[in-house]
Amino acid sequence: MPRLSSRTRIKGDAELQQATGAGVSAPDAPLVALTDARVHFGAVRALDGVSLTISPGECLGLIGHNGAGKSTAVNVINGGLTPTGGQVRYLLADGRDGSGLADAQACGIRSVFQELSLCPNLTVLESLRVIHRDLTGIGWRKVAQGRIAKALAEIFPGHQIEPGMTVGELTLAERQMVEIAAGFSDGRMPARLVILDEPTSSLDAAIARQLLSHINTFCAKGGAVIFISHMLGEVFDVATRIDVMKDGRIIASKPTSEFTQQGLIDAMGHVAAEKSAARAPGSAKTELGEEILKTPEGLSARKGEIVGLAGLAGHGQAEALARFYMSRSGKLGQVKQPEVAFVAGDRGRDGVMPIWSILRNLTLTHLPSLTNRGLVDRDGERRLAADWRSRIGIRTDNMDNLILSLSGGNQQKVLFARALASSAPIVVMDDPMRGVDVGTKQEAYQLIRNEAAGGRSFLWYSTETEEVCQCDRVFVFRNGRISAELTGDNINEENILAASFEMQGVGT
């Protein structure tokens, strides 16, 4: 596990203010140079004059709050989005300057997007065909198979993915692994710059670790990486330089060694919530009410309890949650008095109504309670949405905007609000903090604790051990079954890991 303290150097906040646009010192000629790039979506200034360069051997950590413009910057760098102002230049292999999507590819720039972008109907090796233009002609399958298998074995030794598997049948983590491997795989033009937009958000700790060490070797061999993550520890672990974004600008850019973690959080613009005092397990217990749920596979929770589901990704946690949710919802009688509400982690698949406004997305679950003889009380709906907008801090100027105009993290907040706005006594959360920035996470933790104190129970699956450790009780899953139930002081990283890996024999 990456430990922050080993890398962190305490520096004064004042230093953070000397924000510069360009790279601090480029050892070689830069691969990509962004000068004063601007992207405006209507009134939203997603990028408001960003300048940065990245050179071979560098690993640039890009961090910032939800909606800061990180993903937009990525899209500009990889040529997918033409900036409304400013310039992007690529250094082509033959020394020329280039611009545009085709040149970006010719330059060896590869992207792993925040929203998964594989085709679920293709096999793993076929997915490579979409990314690698040179895969044509007789025998292309063999070549593709070789490339992806090599990359997977290199980055994620011990993985279980066959090149012939259909992507749609892989778990979320496996899909993410495939995408990452495709990004680093060999091709006619070798990867020179790989952009990873929140690559670890659905990976469990062990696999994330494998990725981080691969990035280190890749950069050591002269490759360049842009690494975006809300997990600051990871960024500290791999980045040689960190750029902090806020509201479409880069407000700080320095070698990693010159940052402290606290300094970073401050720079990102959040009131640094002190790591909340650890719960006193003993006192919390007494407040818990009677047992209100028990599932056949052994999950149980009491009133006001926060129950965590842990274990390696893809070991049946999400399925257990979904089974439980399905069994307690869907009937007409449960519409006004829902027994359980759901917070999705895989937004696109499980959460977002893509053609609706933020408002309608937010109120969906609670709306039946705001109806009179079947008709919706539209003023009540607005009030509800306005209330939650301020409570959870959704960054938009108008709740009537399309949900898809929000950044990933803000969409996630809307989904949170959707579930918490309802009166359901149990809330099921399927890795809900995926892609949520540090500040917002702290707010969400607080929210969850308050709600629990108010008598709500939570079932919370998370890929982050640190989140699970905040729970009152933890069920660790292995191979689709509960392998351990931890309570009180037993909830710690060691025990969780032990229960996750036991008898699996793949200690990584």
Place this chain on the structure above:
Amino acid sequence: MDKSFVLKLTDLPRRPWFWAFAASVLAFGATTYLTDGRGGAGLLSAALTFAAFSAIVGLGQMFVITLGPGNVDLSIPATMTLAATLALKFMHGETALVLPGLGVALLVGLGAGGFNYALIRLLRIPPIIATLSASFLYQSLAIWSNRGLRIKPPEVLADFTTGSFFGIPNMTLIGLLIAVLSWIVLERSIFGRWVSAFGQNTRAARLSGVPVEVVRAVTYISSAVLASLTGYFLASFSGGAALNMGAEYLLISIAVVVIGGSSIAGGNSNVPGIWGGALLMFLIVSMLNSYGLGAGVRLIMTGTIIIGIVAAASGKGRAV
């Protein structure tokens, strides 16, 4: 005249239903131009009457189409025929049985919709094929029950369906009433929200507490009930049920939905557009007939106009 009104006017072309109405007005103008304005009232009244039938089935089809890709009700014509056949046979021309006859028609709709839904839900058959297969069964039932004999509707019912109220055809009034009710359901009620959520992302809707199966069942049943209602009125209007009476409503019901600006990708429906589409489908044919164009040219122009309208009305979707 305040600013917001002016803004609204310029905003009109962006409304999905605008183009259907605009094209209807053009077709109407072109037809009456031929006679120097004579016959305008007659044409309007005919258009309003016949569009009502298309509009009612179209509304049912719209509910189904809003459920998202793959959802479409191909059993509408057969349901119309079956409901009309059984209802007219039951009434046997007797005035006293007009309302019970309506009940029979509605029951047929309920049954057909329920059966369609059962095929989709219990046997997991894709809706297009489930409703197509079911329609063959309904057709057989209609043949078996009456062997295609045309039974006259009760006098009162025939008079009602062909009559008018203060100059507005009765069928138009019924069609408008159903449209208004559908609009309220879709735009203002919780059920409308659920239908739209279902159409956009069924899985997410289910996980947000939407009772998706109830929504789907009600939607397919509504479509069948509206089809039966149309069958009942259409048979009374045209003097008896015929085995092939609903045939042309298959394409029309889909066409009015899409011309009217409902998104075929699901989740976005548009009630005023249904009436626009229904009027247009009638007026295009009238216009082309009036200009004496042959069947071939008429078909080509109808197709071109449909594509033209959809192309004109397309644009990036707005938030709802």
Place this chain on the structure above:
Amino acid sequence: MNGKYRILLPVLSLAFLLAAVFYLQPRAMSYFGLNLLFNLAVPIALATIAQMMIMMVNDIDLSIGTFVSFVACVTATFLHDTPVLGVAILLAAILAYAGLGALIHIRQLPAIVVTLGMSFVWGGLAVLLLPSPGGTAPVWIRSLMTVKPPLVPMAVVACVLIAGISHFLIMRSSTGTLLRAVGGNAQAVARSGWSVAKLKAGAYALAGFFGVLSGVCLVGLTTSADANIALRYTLLSIAGVILGGGEFTGGKISPVGAVIGALTLALAGSFLSFMRLSPDWQIGAQGAILILVLAVRLLFSRRNRKWKEAAQNG
């Protein structure tokens, strides 16, 4: 349903129906009998492949039936009388299909509406060409469709060829993979720098190409054409793709399955003929048998159920 089951099921349904037909009518179990059972399925199989190309990119083609009718009319008139002009018209029709694909993508139009509109257009053109049934099949296509290869009848050979070629084209080749990717996640394809408009145009052009083959083969079998000759192919082709394990969205299709689906549909009709039902119920029985064949899928999906599907269906 995963890949393995996707093809297993259509194969089993076909085998089962075939066994039932052989039981009812042992005479069908011969070179001559098989040809009679299946020769009219060849154009249906081609139309089903055409429909599959469109469903592959998440669209649906409501005009394939009228398009095949139109092609049949061209084949029985121009292709017979002035072959060069006939070929030019058919090429133009394929181009028109490609254009539609691009238009649908660029203007973000719903394919179902555009193809609905096109069904009127093709129908109108067909009526203009042949106001009354008639025309003559070109001799070469007539002799091609009535050729008697040794051992296996032409209909079976043709179906195997169609399945094999389209499988190679769509499932194995690198271009086919890209086309399927468009159905799976068009945005990802665009992000990787491909022109989705071009790819969609390509898929539509393939649909047009197979539609043309279907019309030409049809005339080879019927010897003449009329404007309404293949209207039914629209629904048959959709049903065929689904029976073959394809899905409406997500680029999940199977060319071999589609051909088998088309054969199953053709065979279902024969099966009913051999049952000798009362005419009142003959139409209904067609519906019932479709329901039956599709309901078998349930057995498979039950066994292979994941919660993903459970969530989808509640």
Place this chain on the structure above:
Amino acid sequence: DTTDKRIALSNNYAGNSWRQAMLESWEKVGSKAVSDGIVAAADAFTTSENQATEQAAQIQNMILQGYDAIVINAASPTALNGAVKEACDAGIIVVSFDGIVTEPCAWRIAVDFKEMGRQQVEYLASRLPDGGNLLEIRGLAGVFVDDEIHAGIEQGVSENASFKIVGSVHGDWAQDVSQKAVAGILPSLPEIVGVVTQGGDGYGAAQAIKAAGRDVPVIVMGNRQDEMKWWAEARDADGYETLSLSIAPGVGTLAFWVAQQIFDGAEVPKDLTVPFLKVTQDTLDETLEATPEGSVANVEYSQADAKAVISDAN
């Protein structure tokens, strides 16, 4: 001796009262012939959709089933030729009626549809010596019968120059479709003195014209019971006069007997003609009496009738 002969009816459409009457007549006459021991079987088959391709498959199935004769009401005069030829090659007697086929090996019991169209105008000319404007209601575009009757009407109009067709719509031989089409074109038409039709559409036209508030012109009817009933009522009210003519659904039974006669060794020419069934002001009441409610005026043929028709032709 024909006692072991099996005869099948291949019917392409069952969706209107005319076809239902045809099937009923066939059933009545056929089952009587079977129980009398004249033939071994007289089975009726109907396709679910009015499609030549489906009917061709149906005929191929009949070949496999080993019928000795196939009586066809064809969806298309030419598109079935391939299947019909195959039947003939298999030694099967093929007799077509109403919708006849052009394949030379088959027998045809034809109705002179062209003459039917021409006589309508002739009748109107006798009623309205001054001539005037006519409205034409056609059937289904692209179908043989529609084209033939239309040609006859054109010929009639050219022979009687005082008439002019001012409007033409397609009513698809259905009351509700005609009603809609007529209602749509009426407002733009000048005064019309007569309506020429194809059968199954007169009542709808009358309704539409009445709804538009116009005087009802002379509408030529098509023997449907509701049309004739309306006509009788209008006659009783204000002396309305017109003509009704159509082909009798029972002509299928004539085809049945012709097939039987061919087996019996009779010398039958390939082309036979039957007169169409005409209802005039004088025969209206008696025809109406004999027609079941909601059905079509009909005559069924006996073996003796068939012999007479054959000997007339020779």
